[in-house]
Amino acid sequence: LDAELGKLRDLPAVTKDGTEISLLGNIEFPTEVPDALEKGAVGIGLYRTEFLYLSAEHEPTEEQQYDSYVETIRNLGGKPLTIRTLDLGADKIPESAELAAPMLNERNPFLGLRSIRLCLQNLPMFRTQLRAILRASAEGPVKIMFPLISSVMELRQAKMILQDVKEDLDDQDIPFAENIPVGMMIEVPSAALQAKTFSKEVDFFSIGTNDLIQYTVAVDRANERIANLYSAGHPAVIQLLKDVIRAADRSDTDVSLCGEMAGQPEFIMLLLGLGLRSFSMTPPAIPEVKRLIRSVSLDQCRRVARKAVGFDSDREVLNYLRDEVNKVM
Numbered sequence: 001l002d003a004e005l006g007k008l009r010d011l012p013a014v015t016k017d018g019t020e021i022s023l024l025g026n027i028e029f030p031t032e033v034p035d036a037l038e039k040g041a042v043g044i045g046l047y048r049t050e051f052l053y054l055s056a057e058h059e060p061t062e063e064q065q066y067d068s069y070v071e072t073i074r075n076l077g078g079k080p081l082t083i084r085t086l087d088l089g090a091d092k093i094p095e096s097a098e099l100a101a102p103m104l105n106e107r108n109p110f111l112g113l114r115s116i117r118l119c120l121q122n123l124p125m126f127r128t129q130l131r132a133i134l135r136a137s138a139e140g141p142v143k144i145m146f147p148l149i150s151s152v153m154e155l156r157q158a159k160m161i162l163q164d165v166k167e168d169l170d171d172q173d174i175p176f177a178e179n180i181p182v183g184m185m186i187e188v189p190s191a192a193l194q195a196k197t198f199s200k201e202v203d204f205f206s207i208g209t210n211d212l213i214q215y216t217v218a219v220d221r222a223n224e225r226i227a228n229l230y231s232a233g234h235p236a237v238i239q240l241l242k243d244v245i246r247a248a249d250r251s252d253t254d255v256s257l258c259g260e261m262a263g264q265p266e267f268i269m270l271l272l273g274l275g276l277r278s279f280s281m282t283p284p285a286i287p288e289v290k291r292l293i294r295s296v297s298l299d300q301c302r303r304v305a306r307k308a309v310g311f312d313s314d315r316e317v318l319n320y321l322r323d324e325v326n327k328v329m
């Protein structure tokens, strides 16, 4: 079976009826790129840059961040890279006391000062990272993505700061990609519900189901005592996914999904049927997902999606989706 999955690397991820699907990798460090390519990734859809912070003693400098991004770009050899700005806080607290200080002692860290919120309250840190990303964008195809956006004003503020940093670089004659695509994570229900509005403000969406699920069903994604309530098959989650993908389609906004769900075979037919054509996942999941994609037709997936959105509980959804996958794999 391993040999068979190995051969899959060089085959395209196309459905039986010939629709090409993008399978990308999620990474935390530049050194993970070769393995992602080995598994068949056509690019990196999510680079979680905060991992550089988690083990650092002091705030990484612009140069250190730039070096990491350029190393990632070089390792990709021309394949696309989506760099997500710092998603610190809540489940991602730095080991160093100095760096962790602003995000400690919150009553509800997942609802607190985390991610883009922390960046917008710490502009020197945010601007340093944006400069590093922009400078790296001169070296290869890079997109920039903001996490945890929950309101339009927050997105506009982030874009304004990006613009400001671009102007500084221009003034200093430092090269960068003028038209670097700017996107956002859809991982808060308020953003999912306002997807149509957001589609006018960004070049792409990436749906972060890990957080979207926890905020939709009010279940801490890291709390094992209530893990049974944390379910990607919850009908409310599926409804939000359906609406976001449709809003993206109607506005011609690129949309991908980079939560764990993208690498779980039982959800692939549903997501294809809802119209998703791009998935970013932990690299080891790519071969299996590709194999599944190559054995289904979009008509079949649309039928599965139509039926799946009609169930009342996650149990029914999951039972149905698992049955359908077992029929084709």
Ligand code: PEP
Binding pocket: 046, 048, 087, 187, 207, 208, 209, 210, 211, 212, 258, 259, 260
């Ligand atoms: C997500 O929330 O789905 C996501 C991809 O981001 P992270 O897991 O880093 O929060």
Ligand code: MG
Binding pocket: 147, 187, 208, 210, 211
């Ligand atoms: Mg997230």
